[in-house]
Amino acid sequence: MEKLIITAALTGAEVTRENQPALPLTPDEIAAEAKACCEAGASILHVHARDEEGNPTQDREVYREIKEKIEASCDAIFQPSTGGAVWHSPEERLQPVELNPEMASLTSGTCNFGSEVFMNTESMMEQFAAMMLERNVKPEIEIFERGFIVNAMKLVKKGLLKEPIHFDFVLGVPGACPATPEDLLAMKNAIPEGSTWTVAGIGRHELPMSVMAILLGGHVRVGFEDNVFYRKGELATSNAQLVERIARISREMGREVATPDEARMILGLKK
Ligand code: KMH
Ligand code: ZN
Numbered sequence: 001m002e003k004l005i006i007t008a009a010l011t012g013a014e015v016t017r018e019n020q021p022a023l024p025l026t027p028d029e030i031a032a033e034a035k036a037c038c039e040a041g042a043s044i045l046h047v048h049a050r051d052e053e054g055n056p057t058q059d060r061e062v063y064r065e066i067k068e069k070i071e072a073s074c075d076a077i078f079q080p081s082t083g084g085a086v087w088h089s090p091e092e093r094l095q096p097v098e099l100n101p102e103m104a105s106l107t108s109g110t111c112n113f114g115s116e117v118f119m120n121t122e123s124m125m126e127q128f129a130a131m132m133l134e135r136n137v138k139p140e141i142e143i144f145e146r147g148f149i150v151n152a153m154k155l156v157k158k159g160l161l162k163e164p165i166h167f168d169f170v171l172g173v174p175g176a177c178p179a180t181p182e183d184l185l186a187m188k189n190a191i192p193e194g195s196t197w198t199v200a201g202i203g204r205h206e207l208p209m210s211v212m213a214i215l216l217g218g219h220v221r222v223g224f225e226d227n228v229f230y231r232k233g234e235l236a237t238s239n240a241q242l243v244e245r246i247a248r249i250s251r252e253m254g255r256e257v258a259t260p261d262e263a264r265m266i267l268g269l270k271k
Contacts, residue, residue: 002266003258004250005219007044007168007198008037008239012225013056013085020228022238025050027062031069036240037223038074041247043263045070046105046140046221048081049096056085060095067099075260077269079103079140082128086116090124097131102269104132105168106139108155109148112175118144125151129160138269140198141167144176149190164194166267168221171209172202179205184212196267200226206242214250222246 010024010033017023024033027049034045047066051057058081067078080096082104097104106128107120132139139161141152155161169187172179177187179201191197198219201209206227210220222242230236230245247257258266 001217001255003256003262004214004247005044005196005198005258005263005266006042006243006246007046007079007200007219007221007223008034008042008243009046009200009221009223009225010034010037010239011048011050012223013048013081013083015224015228017054020224020235022236023224023228024239025054027065027069030066031073033239034070034076035073036238037243038076038260040240040243041257042076042243043258043260044077044079044103046079046081046223046225048084048225056088058084058088058092058095060098063096064099067101077102077260077263077267079105081105083107083118083142086113086118090127094128094131097128097135097137100135101137102264103138103140103166103267105142106132107142107144107148108151109143109145111144111148111173113144114174122151122154125155126158126160129155133160133162138166138267141165143167143169143187144173146177146186146190149187153192163192164196164268165192167191167195167197169197169199170202170226171199172205179209181212184209184216188216188218202226204229204232207245210246211249214246214253214255220246220250
């Protein structure tokens with residue numbers, strides 16, 4: 001089976017230091033955590049920036065600082081978020097794409113997100129996809145609901161998204177698709193042949209969804225953006241601890257872990 005790509009989702013936009021005291025917030029903290037995750041087996045770093053007060057920001061210059069600091073300390077694929085926080089405008093959300101990263105996230109639909117709404121209209125998706133296409137940034141298509149896959153295929157039809165597509169199934173967000181084995185299989189079976197996929201199980205779903213993905217030939221995303229616990233009632237000590245566990249389980253199951261360059265090959269990225 002293809003080697004396993006592990007994405008570390010280091011910070012997110014919603015988690016706070018109250019939820020997770022080890023949450024990396026500053027560019028230096030994010031870069032140090034990125035390095036530790038790389039050493040533990042991560043080959044993609046999904047990054048959200050925070051401002052000096054620790055609040056979510058999509059400021060291009062903060063992302064630039066994080067990108068440069070990460071690149072100085074490890075070779076993993078830098079994947080900034082264009083999801084940001086639910087209250088960011090589309091223009092704010094697009095700022096990190098101006099840095100021409102190798103990848104960026106792109107959510108192909110609107111859904112409830114806890115008590116809020118994560119808004120991604122058709123015209124926003126088209127705008128985001130066009131900008132990534134123009135700058136040769138490979139999107140990771142974030143799938144919170146089954147219909148988002150249909151929306152992504154519309155982007156392909158319009159020439160705004162190139163195949164093969166890399167999908168991330170985000171399962172277990174309150175208000176969106178649950179994280180059951182049946183849901184994961186339904187998602188996997190709904191994407192076009194030749195696509196690659198990863199799964200981000202939210203909260204307690206992170207570990208079981210990851211293990212399923214290892215078995216099914218998908219890839220895995222772990223980290224504080226999605227889950228702050230190591231096990232029930234016990235906080236993880238770092239993002240790297242979560243990466244280490246998945247790398248260990250995958251190797252135990254006979255599936256080796258991809259290096260950043262091997263991940264680039266699997267995803268068709270040219271460095
Ligand atoms: N913070 C969520 C509203 C992404 O990074 O692209 C959106 C999100 C998705 O995290
Ligand atoms: Zn994110």
